[in-house]
Amino acid sequence: MKRTLRSRLKMLTQHVILPLVYNLNRRRKIDPDLVVFADAHHTSCPPQMAHLADRMKQEGCRVRGFFFDTEKIGTLSALRRSAAFMKLYATAGCVVICDNFLPVAACRKKKDTKVIQLWHGCGAFKKFGYDTEDDIPADYKGNVYKNYDLVAVSAKACVPYFASAMRQADGVVDAIGIPCTDRLYSEAYANSCREAFYSAHPEAVGKKIVLWAPSFRGNAQTAKAQAEGLLPGEAAVDRLREDAGIFLVKSYHPHMKKDGAMNTSELLAVADVLITDYSSVFFEYLLLDRPVIFFAPDLSEYRDRRGWYLSYEELPGLVIKKEGDLDRAVKDALREDLQKDERSRFLAKYMSACDGHATDRVAAYIHKDLE
Numbered sequence: 001m002k003r004t005l006r007s008r009l010k011m012l013t014q015h016v017i018l019p020l021v022y023n024l025n026r027r028r029k030i031d032p033d034l035v036v037f038a039d040a041h042h043t044s045c046p047p048q049m050a051h052l053a054d055r056m057k058q059e060g061c062r063v064r065g066f067f068f069d070t071e072k073i074g075t076l077s078a079l080r081r082s083a084a085f086m087k088l089y090a091t092a093g094c095v096v097i098c099d100n101f102l103p104v105a106a107c108r109k110k111k112d113t114k115v116i117q118l119w120h121g122c123g124a125f126k127k128f129g130y131d132t133e134d135d136i137p138a139d140y141k142g143n144v145y146k147n148y149d150l151v152a153v154s155a156k157a158c159v160p161y162f163a164s165a166m167r168q169a170d171g172v173v174d175a176i177g178i179p180c181t182d183r184l185y186s187e188a189y190a191n192s193c194r195e196a197f198y199s200a201h202p203e204a205v206g207k208k209i210v211l212w213a214p215s216f217r218g219n220a221q222t223a224k225a226q227a228e229g230l231l232p233g234e235a236a237v238d239r240l241r242e243d244a245g246i247f248l249v250k251s252y253h254p255h256m257k258k259d260g261a262m263n264t265s266e267l268l269a270v271a272d273v274l275i276t277d278y279s280s281v282f283f284e285y286l287l288l289d290r291p292v293i294f295f296a297p298d299l300s301e302y303r304d305r306r307g308w309y310l311s312y313e314e315l316p317g318l319v320i321k322k323e324g325d326l327d328r329a330v331k332d333a334l335r336e337d338l339q340k341d342e343r344s345r346f347l348a349k350y351m352s353a354c355d356g357h358a359t360d361r362v363a364a365y366i367h368k369d370l371e
Contacts, residue, residue, distance in 0.1 A: 013079050015141065018106035021083045025090035030112045031062065032093040035366065038066040038085060040078070040101055047265045048098040048120045052179040055363050064088060082106075089113065094366050100135075105146035114149045116362065117166075122154040122178050123283030123350040126215070126308040129165030134306060143167055152176045152362060154283065155352045161309050176365065177358025180265065184287045185356035193269035196262060204247035208334050211271035212237045213251045213264050215278035232298040236323035237275065240330060273333050275326075278302060282317070286347045287354060289340065291333035292317030295326055316342035 037053050039046055045053055045065050057063045066085050070078040082103045089095060089103065090110070097104060098118040109115070128135050129145065136144055145151075145166035151173040153162050162173045183189040198205055214231050240248045249271075251264040264281055268274070274285045277296045285292060294315050296302065303312070313319055317339050318329045 009075055009079075011139070011141065013082065014102055014106050017079065018082055018086050018103055021086040022090050022107045022109075025087050026110070028091050030093055030110065031091050032112075033060070033062045034064065034088075034092045035061045035094045035096065036064045036066055036085075036088050036092045037096045038101055038104070039097060039099060040068060040070045040082075040103075041099055042067050043069050043072070046098055046120070047263050048118055048178075048180045049096060050180070051182060051359055052096065052118070052362055055179075055359050056366065059363065059367070061366075064092075100144055102144065104148075105142065105144055109147045114366070115147050116366070117145070117148050117151045118178065118180075118362075119151065119153070119162075121280035121283070122181065122354060123280050124153075124158040124161035124309045125280045125283070126278045126306055127165065130167055131161075131165045132306055148172055150174060150176070150365060152178060152358070154178050154181070154354050155350045157349050175353040176361045177353035177355065179359040179362050181284055181287060181351075181354040182356050182359050183265070184269065184284070190269045193262070193266045196266070197270045200261060201247065201249070204249075207245055207247040208272045209270050210240060210246050210248050210273050210275065210330060211251060211264075211267050212248065212275045213267075213279055213281050214276065233277070233295055233323055233326070236297070236326045237295070240327060243327075243331075246330070246334075273330060275330070278306070278308070282315075283346075283351055284354075286316070286343050286351055289343060289347075291337050291339060292343070293320060293326070293329050293333060294318065295320045295329075297321060297323050316346040 035056050037045060037049050039049070044067055053063055053065070066088065068078065068081045073081070085103050086106070092113050094114045094116065095104060096116045096118060098120045104115055130136060145168065148166070148168060149172065151162055151166060151168060153159060153173055153175050154177065156175045159173045159175060162168070163170075166173070237248065237250070240246050249267060251267050265284065268281070268285050268288065271290065273291045273293060274282060275293045275295050276282050277294065282292050294312070294317050296312070296319070299312065299321050318333060320326055320329045
């Protein structure tokens with residue numbers, strides 16, 4: 001009953017209250033220099049948007065951050081925050097998001113306000129959005145991804161997948177690159193990540209860093225419930241700590257739980273090997289040209305329930321399905337890297353627009369529309 005009431009309140013908010021707030025402010029003039037960065041899953045600017053936000057500040061835009069975590073502040077507080085956003089939305093020259101952000105889709109926006117979706121992952125691996133039953137609530141009315149002017153993706157091969165998952169018209173999804181990946185081309189960024197990591201984990205010095213980054217599963221509620229216990233394969237991952245030459249670090253999806261101060265993107269710069277199951281984080285890691293292990297002991301179950309756009313067995317790394325095989329796979333990957341050619345092919349096909357200049361292109365797009 002409580003969940004039903006909350007769902008109905010969300011629908012009332014989305015289709016009545018937020019459009020009303022926007023329309024009450026519709027006559028206010030657009031401020032072409034106002035660029036709003038918004039997210040409802042973080043209390044501060046997510047790493048997927050921080051690089052671009054810094055650039056827009058440097059280039060003289062009036063940048064406003066609008067961040068709140070719906071799961072932490074509750075439905076009524078989220079309603080108030082969303083209503084406050086709608087007032088900004090009515091005057092912004094540009095709004096930038098990197099995840100589902102329902103207030104953006106709540107009304108018919110002014111044509112002079114541009115909405116840019118950076119998303120929070122590169123490539124196109126597991127199905128999402130309207131291509132799977134897990135992502136969009138069955139009782140949701142309307143299009144969650146309404147009002148987008150640009151969806152930035154990492155390569156042309158990803159365009160049809162995003163267009164389908166987000167129900168976008170031709171031309172909206174563009175292989176313009178993902179700004180946050182530019183950091184991985186910076187030696188200064190890599191050094192700062194290593195410094196922060198070894199400051200927090202001095203015991204890791206001299207060891208091989210193995211990063212486990214499991215996928216987000218289901219919706220926010222089910223993911224957190226799953227993460228209260230061990231995730232599939234986690235016991236085998238934990239056993240890697242028995243090797244004195246390995247330092248294991250875990251990085252869960254933020255919808256699940258947090259394990260340490262550094263986010264996954266920062267840890268990628270430090271890791272010698274990445275272990276994941278169904279997370280698209282491996283696309284970003286391809287830019288570093290280091291070994292990837294795809295560890296999926298629940299592969300059959302997940303394949304039937306979720307599905308993906310690519311063949312799992314053709315991913316650019318060792319594919320491990322049995323828990324008992326993980327330890328050997330990690331040691332083999334650390335000793336000899338045999339998947340470099342496979343990674344190179346995937347990089348060319350799915351990450352070609354992430355060339356270190358994605359921020360330049362997105363910033364140019366914003367300025368073009370603010371002129």
